[in-house]
Amino acid sequence: MEKIILGLLLLQARTIYELRKRINEGLNLMYSCSMGSIQAAIKKLLKGGCIVFDERIENGKVKKLYSITLEGKRQFDLWVKSSIDIGTAKNPELSKIYFMGFADKETRIKLIEKHIDDLKIVYSDLEKICSEGDVLSKDMQENEIFYFQLQTAIYGRDLMQFNIEWYKKLLKNIKEQIK
Numbered sequence: 001m002e003k004i005i006l007g008l009l010l011l012q013a014r015t016i017y018e019l020r021k022r023i024n025e026g027l028n029l030m031y032s033c034s035m036g037s038i039q040a041a042i043k044k045l046l047k048g049g050c051i052v053f054d055e056r057i058e059n060g061k062v063k064k065l066y067s068i069t070l071e072g073k074r075q076f077d078l079w080v081k082s083s084i085d086i087g088t089a090k091n092p093e094l095s096k097i098y099f100m101g102f103a104d105k106e107t108r109i110k111l112i113e114k115h116i117d118d119l120k121i122v123y124s125d126l127e128k129i130c131s132e133g134d135v136l137s138k139d140m141q142e143n144e145i146f147y148f149q150l151q152t153a154i155y156g157r158d159l160m161q162f163n164i165e166w167y168k169k170l171l172k173n174i175k176e177q178i179k
Contacts, residue, residue, distance in 0.1 A: 006051070020033055126156045129157075
């Protein structure tokens, strides 16, 4: 979570609420975030000298606007230039499939049909982002940051499509076992 926050603060200074909103809008495939996890990461980054904040008053409320420091940029740079770890690409929900033989067949069908519907919603959202990104990328040919952000949306969309097809095949096999 710390590196995600540093990357977002490299783009612009943000409040905790703005960080959470941005993570939920485009990075939720990579990280699930709660306000508590963001606050814990912020605390750690402040202690490490990676970020600072300015207090501002907006509509009578004190808001902390966080920004990245030189140390934060250095830490982020070390992380972003390190090798990609294959061991972090895990899907804990797959353990439900592993143990699904303990559920009755009707329950399996309902659960997988619901999961396919949920995947289709995420796919649709990502497809919109990718379509909008394709249009924007024509205007932003030189923006390498945007290019790689768009690539993660494309990865997410393609991964959702793979998952939808995989679960449809599983569902078909389960239904054929019932007959």
